[in-house]
Amino acid sequence: MPMEPNDLLAVLEDRGHRLTGPRRRVAAAIATKAESFTAEEVCGELPGVGRATVYRTIRLLVDSEVICKLALPGGEPRYTPARATYHHHHAVCLRCGAVEEFRDSTVERVVKAAGSDLTGQIVAHRIEFYVLCRSCMAGDAVEGKQ
Amino acid sequence: MPMEPNDLLAVLEDRGHRLTGPRRRVAAAIATKAESFTAEEVCGELPGVGRATVYRTIRLLVDSEVICKLALPGGEPRYTPARATYHHHHAVCLRCGAVEEFRDSTVERVVKAAGSDLTGQIVAHRIEFYVLCRSCMAGDAVEGKQ
DNA sequence: TCCTTGACGATACTTTGTCTCAGTAATACT
DNA sequence: AGTATTACTGAGACAAAGTATCGTCAAGGA
Numbered sequence: 001m002p003m004e005p006n007d008l009l010a011v012l013e014d015r016g017h018r019l020t021g022p023r024r025r026v027a028a029a030i031a032t033k034a035e036s037f038t039a040e041e042v043c044g045e046l047p048g049v050g051r052a053t054v055y056r057t058i059r060l061l062v063d064s065e066v067i068c069k070l071a072l073p074g075g076e077p078r079y080t081p082a083r084a085t086y087h088h089h090h091a092v093c094l095r096c097g098a099v100e101e102f103r104d105s106t107v108e109r110v111v112k113a114a115g116s117d118l119t120g121q122i123v124a125h126r127i128e129f130y131v132l133c134r135s136c137m138a139g140d141a142v143e144g145k146q
Numbered sequence: 147m148p149m150e151p152n153d154l155l156a157v158l159e160d161r162g163h164r165l166t167g168p169r170r171r172v173a174a175a176i177a178t179k180a181e182s183f184t185a186e187e188v189c190g191e192l193p194g195v196g197r198a199t200v201y202r203t204i205r206l207l208v209d210s211e212v213i214c215k216l217a218l219p220g221g222e223p224r225y226t227p228a229r230a231t232y233h234h235h236h237a238v239c240l241r242c243g244a245v246e247e248f249r250d251s252t253v254e255r256v257v258k259a260a261g262s263d264l265t266g267q268i269v270a271h272r273i274e275f276y277v278l279c280r281s282c283m284a285g286d287a288v289e290g291k292q
Numbered sequence: 293t294c295c296t297t298g299a300c301g302a303t304a305c306t307t308t309g310t311c312t313c314a315g316t317a318a319t320a321c322t
Numbered sequence: 323a324g325t326a327t328t329a330c331t332g333a334g335a336c337a338a339a340g341t342a343t344c345g346t347c348a349a350g351g352a
Contacts, residue, residue, distance in 0.1 A: 018349050020299060039339070050301040055340060071217045073270060075309090077339075091264050100264055110256045111275075118237050118246055120279040124219060127273050129257075133266035164318050166330060185308075196332035201309060221340090223308070 003081050005031040011064045022049045026057040036070060036078040036097045070099070073130055089126075093133035100133075149227050151177040157210045168195045172203040182216060182224040182243045216245070219276060239279035246279075 008027040009019055017023075026049060029042050043054045058079060061067045065085075070078045070092055080090065080099040088103040107127065115122045132140075154173040155165055163169075175191050176183070189200045204225060207213045211231075216224045216238055226236065226245040234249040253273065261268040278286075 018298060020349070022300070050303095052302080052341080053300060056299085059340090071272070073272070075338095091266065091268070093266060094269060100266070102260060102264060104256070104260045104263065107256055107260055110250070110253055114248060114250045114253060114275070117250065118248060118275065118277060120237065120239060120246070120277040121283060122237070122275050122277050123240060124276040125274065126217070126219070126276075128271065129260070129264065129268050130270040130272075131264060131266040131268050137267060164329060166318070168331065194332095196334095198310080198333080199331060202330085205309090221307095 003031050003083070007031075008061060008066055011066045012060060015060075015064055017060060022046075022053045023057050025049055026054055027061075030058075030061070030067065030079075030081065033081065036080040036092065036099045038076070038078055070128065071126070089128065091129040091131045093136055094130050095132060095136040098133045098135075100131075102129075149177050149229070153177075154207060154212055157212045158206060161206075161210055163206060168192075168199045169203050171195055172200055173207075176204075176207070176213065176225075176227065179227065182226040182238065182245045184222070184224055216274065217272070235273045235275070237275040237277045239282055240276050241278060241282040244279045244281075246277075248275075 005024065005027040008030060009024065012023060012027075013019055025046050026042060029045050030037070039055055039058055042058070043049075043051050046054065058067070062069050062079070066082055067079050068082050068090065070080060070090055072078060072092060072094070074094075078092070078097060080092075082088075082101070084101050084103065086103065087108075088101045089107070091100040091102060092098070111122070111125055111127075151170065151173040154176060155170065158169060158173075159165055171192050172188060172195060175188050185201055185204055188204070189195075189197050192200065204213070208215050208225070212228055213225050214228050214236065216226060216236055218224060218238060218240070224238070224243060226238075228234075228247070230247050230249065232249065233254075234247045235253065237246040237248060238244070257268070257271055257273075
């Protein structure tokens with residue numbers, strides 16, 4: 001269930017950025033992504049739009065928290081549309097890149113609890129789960145373990 | 147309280163790697179680091195050792211889990227000696243780079259709890275806290291908020 | 293419509309590594 | 323100890339993911 005390009009553009013406009021042709025095209029490209037994507041993928045799909053513009057627009061969208069930047073263990077950064085507007089975390093399938101958002105109230109409680117054990121004050125945190133999603137597990141079962 | 151270079155070297159030897167001069171020097175440089183450091187810092191301190199060798203040695207040490215790679219929000223990767231040999235997480239001071247290791251059994255329980263809510267199977271996770279450490283907070287208090 | 297200023301594309305540069313390759317040296321073997 | 327193997331090394335090219343620069347252009351308010 002892809003998101004609307006207008007959702008992305010509205011956020012940019014709200015933050016006082018101009019709605020330009022290239023930004024509309026980047027937003028449209030991102031909006032088609034059901035799951036995670038890389039910046040270079042978007043560049044590849046929009047040959048008429050400069051690389052710098054694609055990266056600039058992605059950065060604006062990350063700053064606006066409409067898309068999230070994921071840090072996979074392999075090091076490759078991927079982006080994913082944020083379906084939830086509230087604080088949340090991600091479970092990323094290491095095989096297919098599917099992203100599941102989650103928010104567990106217990107997690108946040110634990111963050112607070114762990115914080116009280118630490119010296120210093122927590123200003124941010126990152127929690128990411130790396131998973132093998134259901135359909136990838138099913139695929140493995142069919143073709144046998146490699 | 148810096149660690150012993152020999153601790154690092156012993157791990158390499160245990161894993162069947164050779165104890166070479168450059169590796170000893172990289173281990174010695176890392177061992178002096180009380181807190182986190184970057185790969186380029188090590189390169190700068192060891193002009194006689196090739197950059198590739200520094201990175202190769204760091205990678206070996208990360209693979210051996212004697213040092214840990216941190217992913218700060220800014221994107222800059224830092225490394226930190228692992229004081230604990232068991233599974234743990236890190237709280238990194240965003241100002242001075244001080245690293246505090248922590249392991250809260252509650253955290254691990256939550257990981258399991260969150261996992262049961264997710265479709266798919268968790269294969270790994272990353273939990274990092276970004277903090278302002280006590281001495282940096284004290285420094286701020288003295289010089290006033292900027 | 294005009295004007296200001298943010299945004300654009302092209303391209304050079306930066307950061308953080310990794311790869312290649314010929315030469316070197318740490319271990320194993322005898 | 324001497325030799326053989328082969329992992330390791332340094333230099334430098336290459337790669338991925340961005341960022342900075344700069345002259346040009348156009349979005350959107352007056």
